[in-house]
Amino acid sequence: METLDIALPKMAFLYGLCLLPGLMLWLIGLRINRDIGISILRMSIQLTLVGIYLKTLFNLNNPYLNGLWILMMLVVADLSILRRAGLKARYFALATFTAITFSILFSTAYLVILVIQPTHFYDARYIVPLAGMILGNCLQGNVIALERFYSAIRKNEDEYATFLTLGATRWEAVRPYFRDAIKAAINPTIASMGTMGLVSLPGMMTGQILGGSEPWLAVKYQIAIMLCIFTSTTIASIINLKLSLNIAFNAFDVLKDEVVQEP
Amino acid sequence: MLGAESVREALLLPFQYKTHHDHRPTEAQLIEVLDRLQLPTAILSRASSRISGGEKQRVALARGLLLGKQLYLLDEVTSALDAESKRAVLDVFSDPQLTVLSVAHDPEWMGHCGIIFELEAGQLIQVKRNGNP
Numbered sequence: 001m002e003t004l005d006i007a008l009p010k011m012a013f014l015y016g017l018c019l020l021p022g023l024m025l026w027l028i029g030l031r032i033n034r035d036i037g038i039s040i041l042r043m044s045i046q047l048t049l050v051g052i053y054l055k056t057l058f059n060l061n062n063p064y065l066n067g068l069w070i071l072m073m074l075v076v077a078d079l080s081i082l083r084r085a086g087l088k089a090r091y092f093a094l095a096t097f098t099a100i101t102f103s104i105l106f107s108t109a110y111l112v113i114l115v116i117q118p119t120h121f122y123d124a125r126y127i128v129p130l131a132g133m134i135l136g137n138c139l140q141g142n143v144i145a146l147e148r149f150y151s152a153i154r155k156n157e158d159e160y161a162t163f164l165t166l167g168a169t170r171w172e173a174v175r176p177y178f179r180d181a182i183k184a185a186i187n188p189t190i191a192s193m194g195t196m197g198l199v200s201l202p203g204m205m206t207g208q209i210l211g212g213s214e215p216w217l218a219v220k221y222q223i224a225i226m227l228c229i230f231t232s233t234t235i236a237s238i239i240n241l242k243l244s245l246n247i248a249f250n251a252f253d254v255l256k257d258e259v260v261q262e263p
Numbered sequence: 264m265l266g267a268e269s270v271r272e273a274l275l276l277p278f279q280y281k282t283h284h285d286h287r288p289t290e291a292q293l294i295e296v297l298d299r300l301q302l303p304t305a306i307l308s309r310a311s312s313r314i315s316g317g318e319k320q321r322v323a324l325a326r327g328l329l330l331g332k333q334l335y336l337l338d339e340v341t342s343a344l345d346a347e348s349k350r351a352v353l354d355v356f357s358d359p360q361l362t363v364l365s366v367a368h369d370p371e372w373m374g375h376c377g378i379i380f381e382l383e384a385g386q387l388i389q390v391k392r393n394g395n396p
Contacts, residue, residue: 009357085324159266162265163266163276166266166276166277166330167277167282167330168277169279169280169281169282172280172281
């Protein structure tokens with residue numbers, strides 16, 4: 001079953017769909033149509049470029065090129081996590097890169113090499129979209145974990161100092177905030193797994209069904225990707241936070257001011 | 264800052280940590296130290312956020328005493344205490360086996376100090392020695 005193509009004139013017609021919300025926003029006095037226009041334009045250009053790149057990547061199916069693409073995604077994710085978590089990349093880039101690389105390679109390799117088993121494990125059709133989906137979700141989790149943890153330490157500075165003065169080691173003193181941060185990081189994935197199929201049909205599954213896959217096959221892939229997302233988010237958040245502890249605190253277990261970005 | 268939900272948890276907090284894990288006090292020791300600081304046993308089950316400033320101050324001191332340390336650094340330790348509670352705190356820290364380094368403006372407290380370094384605008388202006396350290 002082939003997916004019906006959307007011809008270019010029809011694509012142009014599709015943009016017209018946004019005129020109605022644009023008009024409604026203008027009528028209620030919300031002057032954000034310029035921002036919306038820029039976002040739609042950026043989305044269109046970015047996805048067109050990705051489309052061209054993925055088409056080339058799939059045609060060549062070169063293991064080094066596929067690896068390079070994944071490496072690039074990891075570097076961009078690394079910097080994006082730290083920027084959004086309000087931490088300086090100069091200090092944490094290596095720790096975050098190590099954590100996400102390990103977790104993404106582990107869960108993607110587990111899924112592709114041990115479960116799906118394509119003819120070539122580096123097959124771009126599998127490895128690129130799967131690693132990308134896992135990484136995208138892992139990124140969110142790591143932003144939440146780092147942001148929550150370091151905000152909590154700064155917000156509860158007195159309480160943290162109390163724990164230290166009462167004889168806690170650095171790890172013992174940060175543990176309550178560490179647990180809260182990890183819980184916050186993985187909660188969206190847990191909630192999403194708990195309601196999947198009831199509240200909405202997941203994106204990947206919908207995409208596969210539209211692409212002509214049998215619903216049952218799409219369900220199996222969706223379950224596989226969710227288990228990988230949960231695994232990689234949990235592993236990466238824990239390793240990332242743990243590694244960051246050695247960077248963010250001084251010899252007296254006080255949070256260094258210079259590691260945090262100015263608000 | 265007591266760092267725990269209930270007063271009992273606050274008192275036992277340091278003993279969760281490896282450093283003090285083997286010196287967890289008994290119930291009798293908890294009650295004894297509370298009694299020395301004029302705190303009722305019932306306070307153990309109260310939420311640490313619901314006790315008064317003076318009680319908080321004495322619970323923090325009780326926690327310090329339970330750790331069995333010899334040296335105490337105290338900052339305006341009697342500031343939130345009534346006369347009776349202050350008496351109890353003075354009695355506890357008058358123990359000659361304890362060394363106390365304190366910052367204070369309370370004449371009664373200073374009357375019990377061995378050596379007083381008087382500061383004004385950050386400058387040391389006088390050193391006094393009391394007869395009964």
